[in-house]
Structures are given as C-alpha cells and as structure tokens.
Amino acid sequence: MSKKILIISSDHTGHGHKSITEAICEKNKNDHDVNIHVVDGFSLGGQALLGIGKLYGPITRKAENIWKMVYNISSDNPKLINRFIEGLIKDNFLKLLDEVKPDLILSVHPNFNGSILNILEERYIKIPFITLIADLVNISPLWADKRANFIISPTAEAREKCLNYGVPPENVKLIGFPVRAxxxxxxxxxxxxxxxxxxxxxxxxxxxxxxxxxxxxxxxxxxxxxxxxxxxxxxxxxxxxxxxxxxxxxxxxxxxxxxxxxxxxxxxxxxxxxxxxxxxxxxxxxxxxxxxxxxxxxxxxxxxxxxxxxxxxxxxxxxxxxxxxxxxxxxxxxxxxxxxxxxxxxxxxINPNAAEDILNFIANYEDHSYEAAASFSYN
CATH class of the missing domain: 3.40.50.2000 (Glycogen Phosphorylase B;)
Structure with missing residues (x-):
C-alpha cells in the first residue's frame, strides 16, 4: 500500500521552500512506494494569510528593517504566532486531512510547525509530523517545536540551535540541504x-x-x-x-x-x-x-x-x-x-544525496503509536 505524505510548503515567501520541496519530490521514483501531496501552507489561511505570504517579496526588497522587526517579533513570540496561524488555517487544514488522509506530514516552513501541531494535538489526531529546516544557522524557535516526531537539520549549526531550544538530541537528524538534481x-x-x-x-x-x-x-x-x-x-x-x-x-x-x-x-x-x-x-x-x-x-x-x-x-x-x-x-x-x-x-x-536521503527517511519512518489515518475522520 502506498504511503501518503503531505508536504506543507510555500510558493510566495522567496523560492527556497518551493525548491526544497521540488528536490524531494523529484526523487520520488518507482523505487519509492510513496504518494506525495504538496500544499502551500499560506493558501490554507485564505486570502488573509495568502496576502501576508505575498508581502515577503516587497518587504525584503524595499524594507529590510521592517523584515528584521517581523522576524524578531515572531522569534520572541512563537506561541502567539502559532495560535494566530492556527486560527486562520484550522478549518481548511482539517478538510485537507480528510481529503488526503496522509500517513505522515512534512513541514518545510516554520509558520506551519507549531500551528499544525496545535491542531493535531487538540483534535487527538495522531499523524507523524516531521520538520525539515530550510535555514542554516540562525534558527527561529518556530522551527524547533519539541512535539515534532523528528526535525531534519541541514547543518550542524542548525542542529545545535535546536538542542539549545530544548529539542532532544535523538529527535534531530542531520542529513544536509536538499538541492534539485x-x-x-x-x-x-x-x-x-x-x-x-x-x-x-x-x-x-x-x-x-x-x-x-x-x-x-x-x-x-x-x-x-x-x-x-x-x-x-x-x-x-x-x-x-x-x-x-x-x-x-x-x-x-x-x-x-x-x-x-x-x-x-x-x-x-x-x-x-x-x-x-x-x-x-x-x-x-x-x-x-x-x-x-x-x-x-x-x-x-x-x-x-x-x-x-x-x-x-x-x-x-x-x-x-x-x-x-x-x-x-x-x-x-x-x-x-x-x-x-x-x-x-x-x-x-556537500551531500549530493541529501534529497534522496530525506525522502528515504520519511518514506521509511514508522510510528507505532499512530492509528491509520483512513480509520477516522478529521472533522
């Protein structure tokens, strides 16, 4: 039976998150019994959140000081940011779960780690959740939610930062940064x-x-x-x-x-x-x-x-x-x-096999406490 993986990515906050997602998806060949569904996390919040995501380009081009302020506020108040985004995406995210019925969720954007984990926790939905960090050294606490089953780190520096935030060492896996073939x-x-x-x-x-x-x-x-x-x-x-x-x-x-x-x-x-x-x-x-x-x-x-x-x-x-x-x-x-x-x-x-290694890891990940998604409804 094919394993269903839901990837939460972003189409508008630069091109990095999308490129990382593409690097992983292109490795999903016949030797992987995996079905990948990709969604732009900002689209789950409707026009309000999508509009926020689309502001990334103009702000980073024209107002770096404003961007620094936004980054610092989100880093200093991760729980507040998670609750805010949770409120915007909850209904559409639950509908998406009911449609896709994923066996595992992979997030490649910091805004959708704690927010989605909040929803899963509050609804008692047991789906393995893995975070793939898309930054290298300066890691926001939004990346380092200890409730994630695993956090995949691209660098030793990012891994060390996660440990400083209190993530158990056994839950942070250093693999490398996925680049398209x-x-x-x-x-x-x-x-x-x-x-x-x-x-x-x-x-x-x-x-x-x-x-x-x-x-x-x-x-x-x-x-x-x-x-x-x-x-x-x-x-x-x-x-x-x-x-x-x-x-x-x-x-x-x-x-x-x-x-x-x-x-x-x-x-x-x-x-x-x-x-x-x-x-x-x-x-x-x-x-x-x-x-x-x-x-x-x-x-x-x-x-x-x-x-x-x-x-x-x-x-x-x-x-x-x-x-x-x-x-x-x-x-x-x-x-x-x-x-x-x-x-x-x-x-x-560089690890030229990072994308393949990441896909292998998530495709073979097993959480024995997890009940098959198909056995219950998310609504």
Missing amino acids: RFFRNHANTKVHYKKDTPLKCLIMSGGEGVGNMNKIAEILLENFNCNVKIVAGRNIKLKEKLEQSLSKYRDKVEIYGFTKNIQDLMLSSDIAFTRGSPNVMFEAIATNTPMIITGALPGQEEDNPYFAEKSNLGVVCKNVKEIKQIIAKLLDNDGEELNRIINCQREF
Whole structure:
C-alpha cells in the first residue's frame, strides 16, 4: 500500500521552500512506494494569510528593517504566532486531512510547525509530523517545536540551535540541504577550474526577489577585469529595466535576465557567483561548484550565512562593494589558486544525496503509536 505524505510548503515567501520541496519530490521514483501531496501552507489561511505570504517579496526588497522587526517579533513570540496561524488555517487544514488522509506530514516552513501541531494535538489526531529546516544557522524557535516526531537539520549549526531550544538530541537528524538534481550535473569533478588569461565569467544574482547593489558590482568588474558578466534580477522587473539602461555601454560583455528557471545553466557556466546569503541559492552554487562572493544577507534568518560559507571555505564574504577589486585579484592570483581551492572544498562539503536521503527517511519512518489515518475522520 502506498504511503501518503503531505508536504506543507510555500510558493510566495522567496523560492527556497518551493525548491526544497521540488528536490524531494523529484526523487520520488518507482523505487519509492510513496504518494506525495504538496500544499502551500499560506493558501490554507485564505486570502488573509495568502496576502501576508505575498508581502515577503516587497518587504525584503524595499524594507529590510521592517523584515528584521517581523522576524524578531515572531522569534520572541512563537506561541502567539502559532495560535494566530492556527486560527486562520484550522478549518481548511482539517478538510485537507480528510481529503488526503496522509500517513505522515512534512513541514518545510516554520509558520506551519507549531500551528499544525496545535491542531493535531487538540483534535487527538495522531499523524507523524516531521520538520525539515530550510535555514542554516540562525534558527527561529518556530522551527524547533519539541512535539515534532523528528526535525531534519541541514547543518550542524542548525542542529545545535535546536538542542539549545530544548529539542532532544535523538529527535534531530542531520542529513544536509536538499538541492534539485539539475544543479549537480557537473559535480563529478568535471567542472573546469579557472585558467589564467581567459575572460572571467561572472554571475551576479540575489535570489528570486532580486535585491542588492548589482549595478555597482557589475561596473567594478567590467572596468577592472577581463570578464563577462551575467546578471539575474529575479522577479524585480524595475531593477532589470534599470540595469539594462545603465549597463548598455558595455554591450555584449553583459547579459541581464529576469526570473529564470534555468539558473543552474548560468551557474554551471560561471567562474564566480556574486550572491546574497539565501540558503537555497548558496547551496545551489555549491552544488554547481561555483565559488561565491557573498555580498549581504537578510537580517534575521540569513544573518550568519555568509560567515558559515566563509568558515567552510565555500566562498568569500564581501561587506563593501569597494572590496570587490581586491577580493577578485586575490582569488585570481597564482593562476586562480584560491578560486580553485574553493571549488575543491565545495566538492568535499556537500551531500549530493541529501534529497534522496530525506525522502528515504520519511518514506521509511514508522510510528507505532499512530492509528491509520483512513480509520477516522478529521472533522
């Protein structure tokens, strides 16, 4: 009998949660007797909650200080946030359970851990609940609900944070960060290392929402190095238009893209990627073996991600665009010795089987206290 797994994800708060979900779902081949149903958790709260989710892009693009305030409030008041979301999603969530009758629930968004566990607990519904953390270092207490059967952690730092929040060590499993398979196409030591006297291929991106000082970065590169530059402005249409206008003088040395589903091709063909500290983008760069220059991070959950990457020699942190010239020169010195060292460290660091390992874990998880979902109604 096929095991039914309900994944609670998000379509509008960046692209990371959706990418993680896709990475797991694409591993669900014939050798897994699993039926996966994915739902956007924000859609369960109707237009009110969906509207809140859709605010993520505009706020993170235009008002980082407001985002930091929102993040801090939610981290300081997890029970209040859980109750608020529970009230919005309860009716639709119970209807969804009655339709899907899942054998296990996997949440990949912090807003739907405590809120859903509240509903299950209050209704005496015994369905195994597993959390998959989508952040790397700065873990909100919303991720670390001790009632979850298991919490899957992408990093040792995230696991340690969960333990600090009081989650039992045996309930936190370190597996890695799931990345979609197409980003690993060149991972088997086939990506060509940088060679001196060839144009440096640079990629400038900032996650799905397109934030950051992309214009200045591009100008510094094009004025000081033999390079070609590709820029991904994401969903930020106005930014794309401004970049096209301001960088037109560089002609065919620069290409500008909007939101693209083929970001892996741009990464795979690049020597260096300039990016912010988005967990998903960082791990996609690592998977494609593209050294990173990290130019910033959202306050709150991304705050320490740049230093996490630098500590493991996966990339370099750039606090000020004025440092770019010096950083690039150092990476290219001695025929790109430092750049090539980062490539080798990335290959050793990443678990290319993380998505498969996560699916195997949840597909084979058994909770003997659990009564089959099909045996009762959730209403």
